[in-house]
Amino acid sequence: MILPILHIALSDNRGRGVFASEPIAPGTIVEISPVLVLGAEDRQKVETTLLYDYIFEWGNDSKGACVALGYLSLYNHSYNANCVYEMDYDADTMRIITVKPITAGEELFINYNAEPDDEKPIWFEAK
Known part of the structure; x- marks a missing residue:
């Protein structure tokens, strides 16, 4: 399940990213993917x-690891993320949930450290 108000577009200096075409309230599940x-x-x-x-x-x-389907692998990283991801090991799915208000046209970000405000340097910045 991917909300139809999400789309992929170019992200400044990041390649592609996931964007909202309409406002989204905090606490909204925007994607559940296998x-x-x-x-x-x-x-x-x-x-x-x-x-x-x-x-x-x-x-x-x-x-272990997983390859996420849907848009999941296209969410870019931010230490000030507006979304979180949750894993369901029993169902082999992941969810993206907003934690801040999202405006129309805004990019959705996750923190690759798995916590929205965890500022530990991530692997590609630590090189």
Whole structure:
């Protein structure tokens, strides 16, 4: 499920991103998408490819990973994110939920650290 008011467009200096065409209230589930689950061994292989920048850690021990379908891999990172992501390990799905008001035309961001205001440097900034 992807709300029909979301669309993909170019994001300043970030490639593509997810944008809203209408205002969205905080607490709105804007996307629920299936994931392809990878075990620890497959995760190690994928981490040597271009997909490394698009996978999410998966499982209670975080040893696995997943490839998220839908728009999920196109949400850009911000330390001041306006959305969060939640994982449902039983259903093999992920949800994107707004945590701040979104205006029409605004880009939706998640914090790749999994917490909206966690400012620990992420992998591509720590290089």
